[in-house]
Amino acid sequence: MSISVLLVEDDIDLASTIVDYLEIDNIDCDHAANGVHGLTLIEQNYYDVILLDINLPRLDGLSVCQKARNASNDTPILMLTAKDSLADKVAGFDAGTDDYLVKPFEMEELIVRIIALSKRRSKQTTMLKLADLTLDLTAKSAHCHDAMLKLTPITYKLLTKLMQEQNHPVSRDALIQAVWGAEQPDSNSLKVHIHHLRKQFQQHNVSVAITNKAGHGFILHQIDQLTVD
């Protein structure tokens, strides 16, 4: 089975050289010439490795990388850049890059690193915490003390959004957007799922609550720590 790669690079000559070279080694290669298009392809398709130029029109490589990571995409990313400055590399790794290659590079080295990266899906466990409640985004589960909460896909998404915005009100619409995206249910589904979440909190004596602030939305906060503004 061949490796599939996405190349995001605005230099068309270099891009086609790379694509040709990768094909020789039986590596499938999609190409995007700007950051926005690259990000779209990343969201829509599965890739084993992503090759990202830093200087890109419309959206630079670092931002593409960050946005992909924030969308919990764990595809290995290899940055390509003209400058050999250490600050750039640090910035790259901070943004969530897995490897770095300075132009000009040998094609063989690129291929070797692509193959190495394709074996290395990054498995970072990311946790969100509030009081005694912990949400494990990798395991897609939440626990408090030693007990697991029972989360369905929808209540999981709900809780994720609330945890991300903890102590800040999240509007009804924002929650619906986070859970359902484009096609939204036409009834009072949200209320029902929030109810399920609250029930879980009660059952496990979590010291966290979802409170509704009229007109502003829902706040996830520690019990007895609701600062009313």
Added chain:
Amino acid sequence: MSISVLLVEDDIDLASTIVDYLEIDNIDCDHAANGVHGLTLIEQNYYDVILLDINLPRLDGLSVCQKARNASNDTPILMLTAKDSLADKVAGFDAGTDDYLVKPFEMEELIVRIIALSKRRSKQTTMLKLADLTLDLTAKSAHCHDAMLKLTPITYKLLTKLMQEQNHPVSRDALIQAVWGAEQPDSNSLKVHIHHLRKQFQQHNVSVAITNKAGHGFILHQIDQLTVD
């Protein structure tokens, strides 16, 4: 929590420079001056990252790497070498290295790469283990105790993916992606193959199970170690 690193390097001056530098950045660093000692430490302790020189007395870096990988050690390995030859890099990655740095290098770059590597585990091992189940990636076979499981190409790929992500849920889509890649079957093949795998587990009394977390995917885990909600 600080990162713990093992440095295997026979040049004592360079080694102490590195150790000192890493300590400034709050990185714990063990040191071995030859390959045999290095391998012993690798087997005995847990490290976040291993720094391996290639030219080492008693046992060279490539062999140390290979032996560690064959012992199903998945610690990320960063090779340090004087020569900047592509053949060396290829040999390094073949042996199971995750990254490569050519001497002389800047200390900042070393640290940046260590931090990047410490966030993940390598997937270049040749053996995957979970409880009494062992999967040999070179022989493409699995066994428990002394019995071999009967794995077809597809169930092998399935089990590989599940073993790599052991104890974490793998979504339906991710499994299909891992097994079939681009051309995916349009029916319920996955269910059938998972069923075959489970049957194999039962027949051989493996203390490992595939559990479905409704909506979230499948988890391969040790029996009696899944915290049921």
Added chain:
DNA sequence: AATTTTCTTAACCCTCTCTTAACTCCTCAC
């Protein structure tokens, strides 16, 4: 070419989740 193995498809049942709707409760404005 025949046989065995492996893979896909389809049909069935079952469980769990999601939506829906009806109802109650609370709050706030008049």
Added chain:
DNA sequence: GTGAGGAGTTAAGAGAGGGTTAAGAAAATT
């Protein structure tokens, strides 16, 4: 106070997805 609208609660039916089985197609092996 009283009514209206939003929030909370509950239960039931629809729907999606997982588990199982068997049969036929495809691929590999002989």
